[in-house]
Structures are given as C-alpha cells and as structure tokens.
Amino acid sequence: MSEDGELVFRRPAALSDVVTHYCPGCMHGIVHRLIAEVIDELGIRERTVGIAPVGCSVLAYHYFECDFAEAAHGRAPAMATGIKRTHPELVVFTYQGDGDLASIGTNELIHAAARGENITVVFINNAVYGMTGGQMAPTTLPGMVTTSSPYGRDVKRQGYPVRVCELVSQLDGTAYIVRRSAYKPAEIRKLRQALKIAFQVQMAELGFSLVEVVSNCPTNWGMTPKESLRFVEERMIAYYPLGDYRVRDEVKTLK
Amino acid sequence: MVGTRLSGWKGYRTMKILMKGNEAIAEAAIRAGCEAYFGYPITPQTEVLEYMARRMTELGRAFVQAESEVGAINMVYGAACTGARAMTTTSSPGYSLMQEGISYMAMSFVPCVIVNIMRGGPGLGNIQPSQGDYFQMTKGGGHGDYHLLSLAPSTVQETVDLIIEAFDLADKYRQPVTVIADGLIGQIMEPVEFPDLKEPQRPERPWALTGAKGRKKNVITSLFLDAHELERENLKLQAIIAQIKANEVRYAEYWLDGAEIVVIAYGTAGRIAQTAVKRAREQGIAVGLFRPISVFPFPYDRLREIAETAQQLLVVEMSAGQMLEDVRLATCNRVPISFYGRMGGVVPLPEEILDKIKGLAGTGS
Numbered sequence: 235m236s237e238d239g240e241l242v243f244r245r246p247a248a249l250s251d252v253v254t255h256y257c258p259g260c261m262h263g264i265v266h267r268l269i270a271e272v273i274d275e276l277g278i279r280e281r282t283v284g285i286a287p288v289g290c291s292v293l294a295y296h297y298f299e300c301d302f303a304e305a306a307h308g309r310a311p312a313m314a315t316g317i318k319r320t321h322p323e324l325v326v327f328t329y330q331g332d333g334d335l336a337s338i339g340t341n342e343l344i345h346a347a348a349r350g351e352n353i354t355v356v357f358i359n360n361a362v363y364g365m366t367g368g369q370m371a372p373t374t375l376p377g378m379v380t381t382s383s384p385y386g387r388d389v390k391r392q393g394y395p396v397r398v399c400e401l402v403s404q405l406d407g408t409a410y411i412v413r414r415s416a417y418k419p420a421e422i423r424k425l426r427q428a429l430k431i432a433f434q435v436q437m438a439e440l441g442f443s444l445v446e447v448v449s450n451c452p453t454n455w456g457m458t459p460k461e462s463l464r465f466v467e468e469r470m471i472a473y474y475p476l477g478d479y480r481v482r483d484e485v486k487t488l489k
Numbered sequence: 490m491v492g493t494r495l496s497g498w499k500g501y502r503t504m505k506i507l508m509k510g511n512e513a514i515a516e517a518a519i520r521a522g523c524e525a526y527f528g529y530p531i532t533p534q535t536e537v538l539e540y541m542a543r544r545m546t547e548l549g550r551a552f553v554q555a556e557s558e559v560g561a562i563n564m565v566y567g568a569a570c571t572g573a574r575a576m577t578t579t580s581s582p583g584y585s586l587m588q589e590g591i592s593y594m595a596m597s598f599v600p601c602v603i604v605n606i607m608r609g610g611p612g613l614g615n616i617q618p619s620q621g622d623y624f625q626m627t628k629g630g631g632h633g634d635y636h637l638l639s640l641a642p643s644t645v646q647e648t649v650d651l652i653i654e655a656f657d658l659a660d661k662y663r664q665p666v667t668v669i670a671d672g673l674i675g676q677i678m679e680p681v682e683f684p685d686l687k688e689p690q691r692p693e694r695p696w697a698l699t700g701a702k703g704r705k706k707n708v709i710t711s712l713f714l715d716a717h718e719l720e721r722e723n724l725k726l727q728a729i730i731a732q733i734k735a736n737e738v739r740y741a742e743y744w745l746d747g748a749e750i751v752v753i754a755y756g757t758a759g760r761i762a763q764t765a766v767k768r769a770r771e772q773g774i775a776v777g778l779f780r781p782i783s784v785f786p787f788p789y790d791r792l793r794e795i796a797e798t799a800q801q802l803l804v805v806e807m808s809a810g811q812m813l814e815d816v817r818l819a820t821c822n823r824v825p826i827s828f829y830g831r832m833g834g835v836v837p838l839p840e841e842i843l844d845k846i847k848g849l850a851g852t853g854s
C-alpha cells in the first residue's frame with residue numbers, strides 16, 4: 235500500500251448515491267449493490283436498462299445509475315421482451331419479488347423463459363408480500379404465519395409453495411437458472427458470481443437467465459435482522475435448496 | 490442499430506391493390522415505420538398478426554406472438570420506452586385485457602398505436618362486427634383520468650390513412666393513439682392505395698431508454714408517491730388531452746345543405762347510413778349525414794352548430810347507444826334525438842335505417 239492509501243472499497247458507479255427506503259437488515263440493499271458491482275465490472279452501465287417491479291423494490295430506479303422503467307405488477311418480463319427485441323444491443327434485467335414474479339406475473343415470466351428471451355431476471359424470494367404488509371405469497375412456507383394466513387399456511391386450503399427455479403428450469407429456452415442467497419459472506423460471494431454469469435449469458439445471447447435470491451423480510455416476519463437470517467438458513471433454504479437448476483453447456487465456457 | 494432495424498425501406502412504391510382490411514392495417518403500419526409489433530390471436534383481427542408475422546420478420550423488425558394481450562401491451566410498452574414505433578392490434582376481449590398497460594403508458598407519456606377491431610360483446614360475445622366498445626375507447630377504459638385519441642375509419646382506405654397518421658399523432662402527443670374499427674372493416678376487401686414509403690419524420694425522443702451513455706439516466710414510470718407530484722403529472726396529461734381536443738377533431742359531412750334530419754353515425758354504421766341517406770335524398774327527403782372520424786375528441790362544437798339548423802337527429806350505432814350520450818352532450822337535447830341501434834354483432838341494413846329516416850320525415854308507411 236502506498237503512503238496515501240489505496241482505495242479498496244467504493245460505491246459502484248452503477249449504484250446511485252442516495253439513501254434507500256429498505257428496512258434495516260433487508261437483503262434488497264445487498265442485492266442492489268451486487269448488481270451494481272457486476273454492471274461496473276462488465277462495463278455495461280451505459281447500455282443497461284433495468285425494470286423495476288411492483289413491490290418493496292418499486293423504487294429500484296432511484297437506486298441504480300442506468301436507464302430504468304417501472305413495470306405494472308408482474309409485467310416486467312413482457313416489458314423486458316419489448317425492449318430487448320427492439321434493442322438487442324442493450325442489456326436488460328428485471329428485478330422482481332415473489333408476488334410480482336410467481337403470482338400475478340407467472341404468465342409473463344414463464345413465457346419469456348420459454349421463448350428464451352435474452353434477458354436477466356433477478357428474483358427476490360422473501361416468502362411474503364412485503365410492500366402490502368406481509369400477506370401470504372406463492373412462496374410462503376407451509377405453516378408460516380402471515381397476515382393473510384393467520385393460522386399458518388395450511389397447504390390443504392392454501393396450496394403449496396411455488397418453487398420457481400425447479401419450474402422454470404424445465405423450459406428449453408432457459409440457459410442459466412440458479413438459486414442463491416445472501417445470509418452470510420460466503421453466500422454473498424456466490425450470489426455475486428451468479429449475477430455476473432447471468433448478465434454474461436445474456437450478453438453472449440445464450441438465452442434466458444434467472445437468479446433467485448432466497449431473501450428475508452425481517453419487518454413482516456416479525457424478527458430481528460439476525461433472526462431473519464437464521465430463518466433463511468434453517469427454514470427457507472430447506473424448502474428452496476440453493477444450487478444450479480439449469481446451466482447450459484455453453485455457459486460453462488464463459489469467462 | 491436503429492438504421493438496420495428500418496431496412497427494407499426501399500423497394501416499396503405506391504400501388505392500388507385489393508386488400509382485406511386487416512392486412513391493409515398491417516401494411517399501413519409497416520409503411521408508417523412500425524419497428525415492433527406484438528399481438529395475440531383473436532377473431533376478427535388475427536390477419537393483422539399473421540401478416541405482421543411474415544412481413545416484420547422479412548424486414549428484420551421486432552415481432553412476437555405474445556402469451557396474452559396483457560403480455561402484448563406490455564411488450565409494446567417496453568419497445569415504445571426505447572423510442573421505437575410500436576403497435577398492437579386486438580379485438581374487444583383482448584382490448585379489455587390491455588387496459589392496465591394502456592393506463593400505465595398514458596401516465597408515463599409513452600407513444601404507441603393500438604387497433605381495436607371490435608366484435609360483439611359483452612363477455613365472449615361473438616366474432617361479428619360491433620361498436621360496443623365506444624365507451625371503453627373514448628372515456629378512458631383503464632383506471633385513472635385519461636382519454637386516448639381514438640380514430641374511427643369507415644373504409645379500408647380510410648383505415649390505412651388513419652393508421653399511418655396515428656403513428657405521427659402518437660409521437661406528437663407522446664400518448665397511445667387508438668384506431669377503432671370493427672369486424673366488418675377488418676374482414677372486407679377493398680381497393681386501397683398506400684402512400685410512398687418514406688422514413689418517418691419523428692420528433693427527438695430524449696426521454697427514451699436507450700442506455701445512459703453520455704447523459705443522465707432516463708426513468709420511465711407512472712409512480713408518483715407524493716400526491717402533489719402526481720397531481721402535477723396529471724395536469725401535464727390533462728394539458729396534452731386539451732391539446733388533442735383542440736387540434737384533432739375530425740369528421741365527414743354528407744348532404745348537410747338544407748338537411749332537416751341529420752343522421753349521426755361513425756365507422757361501419759356511418760358507412761351503411763351513407764347508403765340509406767343517399768337513397769332517402771333520392772326520394773326527396775331533406776336528410777344529411779354527419780360522421781365523426783375522431784370519436785375522441787368528439788366533434789361537439791360542429792354538432793352543436795348542426796343542431797341549430799337541423800330539426801331532428803337520428804343516431805345510428807351498432808350498440809345500445811353509447812355515442813348517443815356524446816350527441817346529447819353536444820346538443821343539450823335542443824332538437825329531438827332518435828336512436829337506432831343493433832347489437833350482438835347484427836349489422837343494420839340500409840333499408841332499416843331508411844325506414845327510420847322515412848318515419849322521422851313523416852313519409853313512412
């Protein structure tokens with residue numbers, strides 16, 4: 235290190251210099267930063283278009299320094315399709331919660347994946363509808379109490395959770411479908427790597443890429459941030475195992 | 490990139506050919522420089538989708554058969570966000586599904602062209618021609634305070650002309666522009682002439698999402714959490730709507746000189762009424778026809794003038810009487826207004842309208 239000191243940590247250029255509205259301990263902030271770091275690393279900030287969902291991350295466009303659109307609830311993959319089909323040179327990503335992606339927007343997601351759209355989906359699975367105050371989501375765990383499953387999710391009456399990676403990876407249009415988390419530094423590093431590969435997959439036009447992040451919602455789970463990370467590790471990941479669900483052969487050759 | 494997407498400009502020339510309405514819509518859009526088309530099959534509109542599937546692909550422009558009309562309108566939204574000329578076409582049930590996306594586009598000032606080839610409703614209804622979506626097309630349709638410019642052709646040629654114009658109008662006002670026709674216009678074959686193909690003269694689009702290269706980032710959103718900010722955005726939208734009302738009123742008039750009875754009808758109903766009115770004139774009845782071409786903005790002022798000299802008005806629609814409400818608003822019921830409507834996809838015959846006219850003229854049986 236020189237006498238003046240060496241800059242080893244800074245805000246990524248793709249991350250806006252503003253205070254987010256996310257609750258303390260929420261993983262949204264971590265994932266935002268990782269996406270921004272990857273955009274910087276790949277040098278694509280000036281040709282990236284993000285699409286914000288309806289959900290807690292509805293204001294994501296305030297937090298990234300690239301062009302952004304705000305989609306209707308669940309429609310981000312269709313909007314991304316329209317952008318990418320007219321401007322294949324742009325790098326297009328959506329950022330969506332579980333209600334947005336796996337409930338109201340399932341149709342748009344599945345068909346964008348099936349068509350093999352060259353877009354990247356970042357999917358934040360926190361098992362609740364955060365923004366509207368913690369209602370049951372398609373990914374709410376069996377037995378989990380939410381404001382609209384006050385007796386715990388009863389799978390006989392309220393059905394089973396949707397496992398998005400398992401479902402979407404069945405589609406031939408997909409190139410890279412993985413599930414990661416961010417509950418400890420080692421997982422954060424793996425998540426960062428996955429996000430980078432997902433963007434590279436898009437840039438190499440290999441097909442649809444999706445990175446699911448098993449996330450938390452301390453506020454609506456009624457937990458401290460620390461407790462919520464334990465819940466992610468012990469309960470969420472038990473139902474949503476981390477791992478690679480589809481990695482096309484060509485992806486392995488990406489550098 | 491932009492240049493290559495519009496390849497295929499050369500090699501077109503003006504020609505007069507016999508063409509089905511729906512195919513003419515597709516060709517007109519292509520000539521207007523439509524760079525992206527997204528649609529979903531629904532009768533009686535599907536030929537637009539099929540034609541576009543072939544031609545857009547040939548020209549290297551964007552085409553996707555969407556998973557639904559919800560998907561289609563949001564693909565249009567995405568494409569239009571980049572500043573591309575984008576279009577979708579549908580028919581009544583599909584138009585209902587698009588309302589969410591249209592409302593978003595109106596509030597985020599994103600231009601596009603939407604065609605509704607109306608069919609019988611409500612519900613699944615049928616696939617026959619109808620004008621039952623007038624309210625939806627002219628009064629907003631989706632949630633929130635907005636109206637879309639809505640143009641109603643009565644022939645295939647007029648459809649072609651209005652589609653081409655619709656793209657320019659969408660650019661001009663940064664709003665979705667709709668063309669409202671029905672299954673008859675979609676399915677009929679008529680000779681049409683297309684204008685020469687020119688690169689469209691488009692306004693600058695500094696708002697478009699094209700990558701924040703050498704400029705600040707652009708954001709396209711319809712979310713304004715602060716009430717005063719949202720009110721300001723609404724006022725901006727209302728100012729655009731006021732401009733549209735001031736500039737874009739269109740109508741056609743037939744035999745209005747000395748007309749004691751004035752028939753008011755648009756689109757297919759207007760075309761059929763034209764035949765009926767012509768025959769009535771031949772029989773010496775002082776009758777004329779007023780055909781709104783812009784149904785939003787509705788030609789209130791001109792109709793008010795007409796009501797000052799006419800003795801009776803007859804509104805003809807293929808609905809239970811939707812435009813009728815605008816005619817009442819325009820004329821404040823100063824003259825007696827009669828209504829003749831057919832529903833469910835029943836297309837009125839000229840004879841039926843002629844009988845109505847004769848009844849009003851006191852010369853009926």
Ligand SMILES: Cc1ncc(C[n+]2csc(CCOP(=O)(O)OP(=O)(O)O)c2C)c(N)n1
Pocket residue numbers: 288289290291307330331332333334335358360362363364365366371
């Ligand atoms: C058409 C429509 N229906 C419902 C809503 C209300 N709404 C806003 S956010 C949301 C749920 C979002 O949950 P999720 O996608 O899980 O994201 P999170 O807030 O947990 O990050 C709902 C239902 C809406 N905005 N639009």
Ligand code: SF4
Pocket residue numbers: 255256257259260261262290360364365450451452453454
């Ligand atoms: S409500 Fe939950 S998901 Fe939303 S910001 Fe707070 S902790 Fe995060």
